[in-house]
Each structure stands twice: as C-alpha cells, then as structure tokens.
Amino acid sequence: MKVRTDEFKARSAETTRNPRRQASLKMVYDGLHKGRIAAAEDTHGWDDERDRARAIKWHTINNLDYYLDLLDKNVRANGGNVFFANDDAEAREYVLGVAKANNVKTVIKSKSMVSEEIGLNEAFEKAGINPVETDLGEYIIQLAKEAPYHLIAPAIHKTREEISDLIQEVAGGPHQEDPKDLTDTARALLRDAFRKAEMGVSGVNFAVAETGSIAIVTNEGNGRMVTSAPRVHVAIVGMEKVIPSMQDLSTMLRVLIRSATGQRISSYVTVVNGPRKAPEEDGPDEFHLVIVNNGRENLLKDEQLREAMLCLRCGACLNACPVYRKAGGHAYGWVYPGPIGAIVSPVMTGKKAGRDLPFASTLCGACKDACPVKIELPSLLLRLRSDLSEGKTDPKEASSPLAERLSIKVWRFGVQSPAMFSLAGKLSSLLMAPMSRQGWVRWLPPPLNGWTKSREFPRIASKPFRARFKKKEQR
Amino acid sequence: MADKQDFLRMVRTSLGVSERRDIARDDATSYFLSRDEVSDAANDIRVDAAQRRSELTEEFVTRATAAGWNIHRVDTIEDAAEEVAAVVRDHGAKAVMRSDHEILNSLPLESALKADGVELSVAVRDPSDDSEEDLERRLALREQSFDTEVGITGVDFAVAETGTVAMEPRAGSSRLVSLTPEVHIGVMTPDSIIPSLDELFALTRDQHLSGEHKGMVNLITGPSRTADIEANLVIGVHGPREVHLVIVG
Structure with a gap:
C-alpha cells in the first residue's frame, strides 16, 4: 500500500470537520470499546489471562528464529509449502506465482492486513486476476477503492446510504437502508465468487509452530469459505504471529476475541493444519504459508520497540484512543491506524514521513489499559518522539526546528534555579x-x-x- | 527470493543472537510439556469430563443457547432423527445433505425424512465406486453443497465455556456441509462435552502429536454474523443463519 503517513495533519483535520465521520467514530466507542470492557468484567481472572498472553508472546518473540524454523518444518511435514518473504515485492511475486501455476482467474480473500501492506489486490488486478474481498467490511471498502478504516471494522466510517450506493452499483437493485437487506444483497453477490474461485487467500491470527497450524478468527464464515472451497489456499502472515504450541491458543483466543469485539468467542475459529487429507473431498489440495518481514525487523532490532511485536491486531487501542476517535483511521496513512499504528507505521515504513504519528497521542494511557497483551504504548510513543525530535536515529529525521530546540535549551536553563x-x-x-x-x-x-x-x-x-x-x- | 536461512539469519541478527541455539524452558507456554505429560493430561481430561458430565452438559446448554444455537435434547436416536426431520420440514427444504460422521450413520435419518419426500444425500462417495478420485467429482460435490438448504453434521468436541462445537473433517465433503446451507444441524452426544478451550486444545494437540493428523478443526459458535454496517448486528452472512444442536442421551 502507498505510504501516506506524512499527511496526518491534513487528513485528520478533514475528518474532525466531517460530522458523518465523527458519528461513525462514536460507534467505535459505544460498540467496540464498551463491549470490550463488559467482556473483561465478565471474565474471571481476566488480568491474569492477559499476563499469560503477554508472557507467551514475549517468549516467542525473543526466540523468534527458533519458532519460525519449527513452524516451517511442521507446515512442510503437514504437506504444506512455506515461503519466507523479506519484503512486499517478494511476497507478491510468490503469491502471483502460485496463482499463475494454478491458472487462477478468481481469488476469494478473507481479511488480511498483511495483504494490504503488500498491495496484493493491485498486483492481482495487474496480472488479470480478479481478487474478491469477502469480509463484508472489506468488500465495502474494496468497492469504494479505499483503505481499511479500522483493524477489525474496516468500513465503520461508511454510512448505510454510502454502502447502499456502493453495493447497488454492482447489484443494480433499488436503494436499501436496512443493514439486514444490504447484508443479504452482499451475500448473494459474493456467493458466485465462493462457488467458482480457484484460490483462497487468508490472513492468520496465530501460527502454531509445533503443529504447523494456523488459526483464523471470523464471524461471517468467509474465512471458512476461503479455506475450504477453493483448490488452493494461501495464508499470509506477519512473522510476529507465531506461537509455540496449540495449547497456547486457548489463552490467545480468549484475550484476542474479547478485546476485539467483546465476544467470548467468535462464531468461527478455523484451525487449518495444511491441505486436505484423503479421503476428504473438500478442502484445498495445496496449502501455502507466506511469512512476511516487510520492515518488522526494524521493530525487532530495538529492545524497547520490540514490544510492538507482541501486538495481536485486535483494535482495542484504537477504540480506546481519544485521538483515533477524532482523527479517524485514514489519517494514519498506512495499514495500521491508532496508537499501535503510530508506532509500527513509522518504524516499518520510515520515521521521517511518519514523524507526526507518535505525536498524535495525549499519552493518557487508555491504549495500554485496553491492550490484551499490555503493550507499553505510551512509553513506545514517547521513545519515538524523543528519537524524532532529536534526530537520534538519523539526524535528517530530526523533526523539531532549530528554534524549538533552542527554546527548550533556554527553558532548561530557566528552571534550574528557583x-x-x-x-x-x-x-x-x-x-x-x-x-x-x-x-x-x-x-x-x-x-x-x-x-x-x-x-x-x-x-x-x-x-x-x-x-x-x-x-x-x-x- | 528470500532464502529461509537468510531470513532466519536476519531474525537472529535483529535479536542480537548469533547462532542457532537451544532455547531456555519457559513455563509461560505449554510447549515444553513432555510428550508423556501431554498424553497424561489428555487422559485426565477425558476422565474428569466423564465424571462431571451432567454439570458440564447444563453449562454447555446455557452457553450454547446464549450463543444462538437452538438446542434439542432427546433420549433416543429415533427421537434425534425425528427432531432433525422436524427442522427440515419447518423450512420446507428438499435439498438436504449430511456428512459421513459416525454418529449420523447410526441415526435412522433416511426413513425419518422420507415421509416428507426429502432425498437425503450423503456427502461421501459410494463405497462401491472404485474410480480414481478426480477433480470433476469434487467440484460437483462443491456445487451440490452450495445448492443445499439444510446441512447435517456430527460434532467431535463441545466446549462448555463458550457453547462452541468443534468439528474435524470426515471422508467426502464435511467442511462445506456445515457452512454453505442456510440451516445447519449438528448432532452430538453429551460425552463430547469438555469444560473449556484449554481442554479442547490439549486434546487436539495430543491427537496431532500421536500422529492422528486432521486437515483442520472447525470451531463453531452459533450462526454466522456481522456488524460491519454501522455496527448493526446482522445474523447470517456467508454461513448459516439458523443453527441447531440435537443432543442425544
């Protein structure tokens, strides 16, 4: 995806002036944020479970080379293929290669933020292959030719009127206002793609090293379609999503799902252990796992910023953040919005362009309180601010003008004696x-x-x- | 093209560790349990669940109902077949498909459905068919599952904590049978009920490590749903709108 992290000020200002978007952002708070709080209160030992999840993730990230090696071996042992992609171009090239080898014309996709990172849909289109997003929210923004607005509610900024216009442009039916009718229309439109697609592309919520499994969390059922109906399944995963054992899944699913939607569990959790096994006759013949770096090493390298690799992409920090709820998802200019985006986007795609993002926070700490793995988001934001202001990692990245730096020096002198x-x-x-x-x-x-x-x-x-x-x- | 070894080297360099190494045991994860510990734990889970069967069943029914399952409790396999037939009748469904799950093979479903003129197709090839497995047949099976109105499957595990059922694939088509029809009926016995997701994954891990390899495990909790349009909850997107569980015994 094109990096537009340098447009934060302009795009957030635009959103704060747009009453429709402000109304949508309020739903993020009333629906998702309050849902998470209710789910947490309803869960015995919630805080201990978060600590366990954090400990599992830290152990894995600190031994990431070991678990990636193990994951690779076990996916292969299950009859799957593994590809390690260092950047977006390598990942795209591999997935396109698989599609071409299988003479694929239609690809059905379930939600994958990494596929947004690598611009997979554009690459498919250029190659004459039709990619169809099948998560309802993702489908809506694909029709609108926009980027996701939120990690788990990608079309939360669209009003029902806008959604009706987008869907009926394809369906050719009358204007619809009832979400139920709109959902039915979209269901009917997507059925055809589910029936005929030769290849499915999915994201991954957790990749289990010991058994070579991937777990996908969905509510609509599209994740199951994508992993069951086509002959080929390609799963794309950021390298931080690995966990050691299948037994770790219970804790990880509990904290992820409650934090994301406030549910005890989602309608579906699909654990895929490679291609189908005869005498099964549905399920894919081929399974491919694409493990992606694409700038994550910049987080890994730094002992403090490494903590951002614990992120489960649940979106809870977005819902909690007073800045996200005013600025909106597109202002952050890349795949990951909100407090976690303000950390990972500049580090993964370039601090200079994204220099406004770590400052887009009140440091109130609501994000940290909401985080299922208790990431020290405010500390990481402060750390990036300090790097940027002083040009620590690269003098050219220094974001504060000379005048500001001088006046801080004067201030320091002034407060040193009563x-x-x-x-x-x-x-x-x-x-x-x-x-x-x-x-x-x-x-x-x-x-x-x-x-x-x-x-x-x-x-x-x-x-x-x-x-x-x-x-x-x-x- | 990134080579695996180069990639792992990049990770090691980033972590500041130089060589492949043995990692230190960390009890944060269950990974370090020995093979024996895993299989002993699995046995304990089965024994414990059997002892707490009625309590777990009550909890499961409460949670499953809250999650949107329609629960039918019956005593005999004949009654179970009748319950299934009643749901099919309610929908006036004619295209009904079932998976090749053991529990369904023991149910007198064909006769129960015949009264309504419903032809039940089993999503598995005839045992007498010894032709090569081919793509065409599989694609036809896929088409058929998309045209099915009611899909019937068995259940391998039921989780009391969440009201979830877990299904492992069977011969023929089983994944799509519980997904593509508008109505899904699962048939289960109380002995598949376990307390929580912890026990579920302890059992599936044990299974995998003992070489019993399943292509997937599907966890299903209620009907398909979305809240992608102005955060309004809508039931029934790509999966079933209506889901039933028939608990026999």
Missing part, C-alpha cells in the same frame, strides 16, 4: 498581559502562533502560587 524560575515567571506574565483577555491567552504572535492556533491557555498569574502560599503560612 531565582531564575521566579524571574522567568514574572517576565512571562508581563509579556502575556497585552495578549490576554479575561485571564486567557487566545493568540500569540509569530513564531509562537502555532501554540494558539487550535488551543488557548490561561495567562500566567501575576502573583505566583509560591508567593501566595508563603503569605498564607505567615498568617
């Missing part, structure tokens, strides 16, 4: 006086006007608290 601090306070109060109305500063002259463009702050008191406190003490 006398200096007191003097600076008095000076600021005096300087602010002509610019404040009723105790509030609403406008500052250039070059400080950035501060007051979208916020105001109280004027610094003419008599500081310390002076007033002293006076009170004397009384």
Whole structure:
C-alpha cells in the first residue's frame, strides 16, 4: 500500500470537520470499546489471562528464529509449502506465482492486513486476476477503492446510504437502508465468487509452530469459505504471529476475541493444519504459508520497540484512543491506524514521513489499559518522539526546528534555579498581559502562533502560587 | 527470493543472537510439556469430563443457547432423527445433505425424512465406486453443497465455556456441509462435552502429536454474523443463519 503517513495533519483535520465521520467514530466507542470492557468484567481472572498472553508472546518473540524454523518444518511435514518473504515485492511475486501455476482467474480473500501492506489486490488486478474481498467490511471498502478504516471494522466510517450506493452499483437493485437487506444483497453477490474461485487467500491470527497450524478468527464464515472451497489456499502472515504450541491458543483466543469485539468467542475459529487429507473431498489440495518481514525487523532490532511485536491486531487501542476517535483511521496513512499504528507505521515504513504519528497521542494511557497483551504504548510513543525530535536515529529525521530546540535549551536553563524560575515567571506574565483577555491567552504572535492556533491557555498569574502560599503560612 | 536461512539469519541478527541455539524452558507456554505429560493430561481430561458430565452438559446448554444455537435434547436416536426431520420440514427444504460422521450413520435419518419426500444425500462417495478420485467429482460435490438448504453434521468436541462445537473433517465433503446451507444441524452426544478451550486444545494437540493428523478443526459458535454496517448486528452472512444442536442421551 502507498505510504501516506506524512499527511496526518491534513487528513485528520478533514475528518474532525466531517460530522458523518465523527458519528461513525462514536460507534467505535459505544460498540467496540464498551463491549470490550463488559467482556473483561465478565471474565474471571481476566488480568491474569492477559499476563499469560503477554508472557507467551514475549517468549516467542525473543526466540523468534527458533519458532519460525519449527513452524516451517511442521507446515512442510503437514504437506504444506512455506515461503519466507523479506519484503512486499517478494511476497507478491510468490503469491502471483502460485496463482499463475494454478491458472487462477478468481481469488476469494478473507481479511488480511498483511495483504494490504503488500498491495496484493493491485498486483492481482495487474496480472488479470480478479481478487474478491469477502469480509463484508472489506468488500465495502474494496468497492469504494479505499483503505481499511479500522483493524477489525474496516468500513465503520461508511454510512448505510454510502454502502447502499456502493453495493447497488454492482447489484443494480433499488436503494436499501436496512443493514439486514444490504447484508443479504452482499451475500448473494459474493456467493458466485465462493462457488467458482480457484484460490483462497487468508490472513492468520496465530501460527502454531509445533503443529504447523494456523488459526483464523471470523464471524461471517468467509474465512471458512476461503479455506475450504477453493483448490488452493494461501495464508499470509506477519512473522510476529507465531506461537509455540496449540495449547497456547486457548489463552490467545480468549484475550484476542474479547478485546476485539467483546465476544467470548467468535462464531468461527478455523484451525487449518495444511491441505486436505484423503479421503476428504473438500478442502484445498495445496496449502501455502507466506511469512512476511516487510520492515518488522526494524521493530525487532530495538529492545524497547520490540514490544510492538507482541501486538495481536485486535483494535482495542484504537477504540480506546481519544485521538483515533477524532482523527479517524485514514489519517494514519498506512495499514495500521491508532496508537499501535503510530508506532509500527513509522518504524516499518520510515520515521521521517511518519514523524507526526507518535505525536498524535495525549499519552493518557487508555491504549495500554485496553491492550490484551499490555503493550507499553505510551512509553513506545514517547521513545519515538524523543528519537524524532532529536534526530537520534538519523539526524535528517530530526523533526523539531532549530528554534524549538533552542527554546527548550533556554527553558532548561530557566528552571534550574528557583531565582531564575521566579524571574522567568514574572517576565512571562508581563509579556502575556497585552495578549490576554479575561485571564486567557487566545493568540500569540509569530513564531509562537502555532501554540494558539487550535488551543488557548490561561495567562500566567501575576502573583505566583509560591508567593501566595508563603503569605498564607505567615498568617 | 528470500532464502529461509537468510531470513532466519536476519531474525537472529535483529535479536542480537548469533547462532542457532537451544532455547531456555519457559513455563509461560505449554510447549515444553513432555510428550508423556501431554498424553497424561489428555487422559485426565477425558476422565474428569466423564465424571462431571451432567454439570458440564447444563453449562454447555446455557452457553450454547446464549450463543444462538437452538438446542434439542432427546433420549433416543429415533427421537434425534425425528427432531432433525422436524427442522427440515419447518423450512420446507428438499435439498438436504449430511456428512459421513459416525454418529449420523447410526441415526435412522433416511426413513425419518422420507415421509416428507426429502432425498437425503450423503456427502461421501459410494463405497462401491472404485474410480480414481478426480477433480470433476469434487467440484460437483462443491456445487451440490452450495445448492443445499439444510446441512447435517456430527460434532467431535463441545466446549462448555463458550457453547462452541468443534468439528474435524470426515471422508467426502464435511467442511462445506456445515457452512454453505442456510440451516445447519449438528448432532452430538453429551460425552463430547469438555469444560473449556484449554481442554479442547490439549486434546487436539495430543491427537496431532500421536500422529492422528486432521486437515483442520472447525470451531463453531452459533450462526454466522456481522456488524460491519454501522455496527448493526446482522445474523447470517456467508454461513448459516439458523443453527441447531440435537443432543442425544
């Protein structure tokens, strides 16, 4: 997918001015966020389960080479194929190769964020192959030619009117407003693809190293279709999604599904152990697992940022985030929005372009509280801010202008002694006086006007608290 | 094209470890349990579940009902067949397909359905058919499953914690039989009920490690659903809209 992480300011501003999008974003909070909280409260030992999930993931990530090797061996032992793709181009080329070898004309896809990363649909289209997204939300945004807005609710920003227009453009039927009718129309449209597709492409929620299995979590049933109906199944997985044992799945599914949708379990969890085994007559003849790096090594390399590799892609941090719920999913400019996107997108695709993303947070910590594996999202965001401001990883990436860096130096000098601090306070109060109305500063002259463009702050008191406190003490 | 060894080398370099190494045991994961521990645990699970059968059955029925299953409890295989026939009748369905699951082979389904003029097809080839397995036949079977109105399958495990049933594939078509029709009926006995997902995956892991390799395990909990349009819950997308479980015994 084209990286547009450098457009955060413009695209988030656009969303905050769009009342329809703001209404959609409220549903993220009322539906998904509250659902997660209810599910957590309803679960005995919820916090311990999160700790277990975190420990399983940390163990795996710290021994990732071992478990990827084991996964590869066991998928092959089950009769499947494994391909290691270092970047998006390698992954695309391999999947297209499989499609061509099988003379594929139609591909049915269930949700895969990695396939969005590598721009798989465009590659299929260029090769004359028809890719059909079959998750209802993904289908809607494929018709709209847009990127997913949310990790698990990709079309949450679309109103029913917009969805009707998109679906009826294909179906040729009358305008529909009832979600049930729209779903029925989409079901009918997609049936044909399910019947005839020669190849299915899916994502992977967990890849189990010891048994060479993959687990796919869905509610609609499209994940089962994709892995059962066509002759060929290709599963695409980010290299961080491996877990050691099938027995670890129970904990991982519990925390993932509750955090994603608030359900105890999804309608379907499909555990695929390679191609069909005779005398089975449905299920794929060929199974391929594509394990993708595509910039994840940049996270792995850094002992602190490595923690982002624990992510299960449940979307809970998006729902919890006050910034995501205003800025919307497209503002983040790549596949992964919200707090986790603000960390992984710049690191995977280039910090310089994505330099605004780690700053798109209030550091309130709601994301960390929501995270099923307790990722220290605020710390990681702060760390990236520091790297970027000071150009630590690359001087060319330094995002703060010279003036800002100089004024921070002055600030540091000013707060180092009580006398200096007191003097600076008095000076600021005096300087602010002509610019404040009723105790509030609403406008500052250039070059400080950035501060007051979208916020105001109280004027610094003419008599500081310390002076007033002293006076009170004397009384 | 990335070579596997190059890829693993990249991972090791990123982790700051240089060579292939033995990894330290970590009890966060069940991976380090010995083969014996895994199989002993599996036996304990079976014994424990048998002892707690009625309690687990009640819990399963509660959870399964909450998840959207229609539960039918019957005492005999004849009654089970009648319950299945009643659901088929309710829908006026004529195209009915069943998988080749053992529990269904013991049910007098054909006769129960015949009264309504329903031809029940079994999604498996005739044992007398000794022609080569071919793609054409399989594609025809796939077509047929998409034209089926009611699909009937057995159940291999039932999970009380979540109201989930787990199904492993059988000969012929079994995956699509529970997926493509608008109505799915699962037939099960209470001895397939286990407490939670922990026990489910302990058992399937043991199975796999003892060489009993299944192409997949499908966990099904209620009907197909979506909330992709303005977060409205809609039942019945690509999978069945209506799901039934007939519990025999």
